[in-house]
Amino acid sequence: xxxxxxxxxxxxxxxxxxxxxxxxxxxxxxxxxxxxxxxxxxxxxxxxxxxxxxxxxxxxxxxxxxxxxxxxxxxxxxxxxxxxxxxxxxxxxxxxxxxxxxxxxxxxxxxxxxxxxxxxxxxxxxxxxxxxxxxxxxxxxxxxxxxxxxxxxxxxxxxxxxxxxxxxxxxxxxxxxxxxxxxxxxxxxxxxxxxxxxxxxxxxxxxxxxxxxxxxxxxxxxxxxxxxxxxxxxxxxxxxxxxxxxxxxxxxxxxxxxxxxxxxxxxxxxxxxxxxxxxxxxxxxxxxxxxx
Ligand SMILES: Nc1ncnc2c1ncn2[C@@H]1O[C@H](COP(=O)(O)OP(=O)(O)O)[C@@H](O)[C@H]1O
Ligand SMILES: [Mg+2]
Numbered sequence: 001x002x003x004x005x006x007x008x009x010x011x012x013x014x015x016x017x018x019x020x021x022x023x024x025x026x027x028x029x030x031x032x033x034x035x036x037x038x039x040x041x042x043x044x045x046x047x048x049x050x051x052x053x054x055x056x057x058x059x060x061x062x063x064x065x066x067x068x069x070x071x072x073x074x075x076x077x078x079x080x081x082x083x084x085x086x087x088x089x090x091x092x093x094x095x096x097x098x099x100x101x102x103x104x105x106x107x108x109x110x111x112x113x114x115x116x117x118x119x120x121x122x123x124x125x126x127x128x129x130x131x132x133x134x135x136x137x138x139x140x141x142x143x144x145x146x147x148x149x150x151x152x153x154x155x156x157x158x159x160x161x162x163x164x165x166x167x168x169x170x171x172x173x174x175x176x177x178x179x180x181x182x183x184x185x186x187x188x189x190x191x192x193x194x195x196x197x198x199x200x201x202x203x204x205x206x207x208x209x210x211x212x213x214x215x216x217x218x219x220x221x222x223x224x225x226x227x228x229x230x231x232x233x234x235x236x237x238x239x240x241x242x243x244x245x246x247x248x249x250x251x252x253x254x255x256x257x258x259x260x261x262x263x264x265x266x267x268x269x270x271x272x273x274x275x276x277x278x279x280x281x282x283x284x285x286x287x288x289x290x291x292x
Contacts, residue, residue: 102157253266
């Protein structure tokens with residue numbers, strides 16, 4: 001994106017500028033996180049990435065497409081390459097059976113029937129569902145978490161080069177959240193799929209993403225690897241966000257050892273996994289007690 005802006009309802013009394021001067025480059029194969037307060041422009045930004053919205057200022061290059069294009073020409077092809085899971089994607093399920101719902105996109109692309117069936121099974125397994133068990137059921141007979149996974153299977157079945165997820169875990173219980181995030185992380189690793197995650201959770205952004213963009217009032221406020229973005233608590237709090245819990249812990253820990261003048265090296269700020277944190281702490285205390 002080069003100086004991309006987006007204005008809703010341009011030249012109407014409802015005109016509203018949602019994005020300003022966004023310049024960014026997302027290389028293939030990365031796992032990008034987009035964070036920011038409600039209304040900061042996250043959903044608008046990602047809808048530009050697959051041509052659902054076209055920039056009203058600046059230009060956007062996505063593979064061989066340069067946006068804006070006149071009359072949306074060829075944009076359906078861009079949308080096949082850039083799969084988008086909206087918030088609450090299960091609201092868009094509508095077919096009589098799970099299998100038909102997941103197959104919907106491929107059916108519209110005139111794929112051979114046998115191949116569709118194979119790909120549907122593969123996509124369902126990928127999201128942790130058994131095609132034999134639920135394939136012929138109505139999607140509406142499933143639990144909320146299962147419906148969400150069926151909806152994600154309907155996107156993955158198209159094997160998009162880029163997968164964009166707008167708050168994919170909203171409204172799920174903690175276990176359901178982790179299942180979905182781990183599934184997405186595995187898919188990203190195995191398929192080397194470029195993945196863009198919009199999330200409210202600083203923990204998830206720090207844990208899963210390689211690189212973060214923090215949006216504030218429609219502009220990029222901060223960007224970088226999680227360890228660099230979360231290095232400045234005041235800056236993050238100024239825009240209504242917080243640090244990941246693990247980073248808050250590390251900062252507190254470092255403050256305490258400093259205040260007590262303890263001879264323990266401070267913990268590095270680039271730890272986002274509990275196991276690694278435990279290991280680092282154990283190392284420090286083992287050393288202090290003479291290796292025990
Ligand atoms: N369809 C729309 N028409 C007018 N304004 C909109 C529309 N959708 C979003 N906006 C406004 O654009 C800004 C960015 O919204 P959005 O991209 O949805 O932010 P986020 O996803 O970060 O909550 C907000 O001020 C929002 O009110
Ligand atoms: Mg949004």
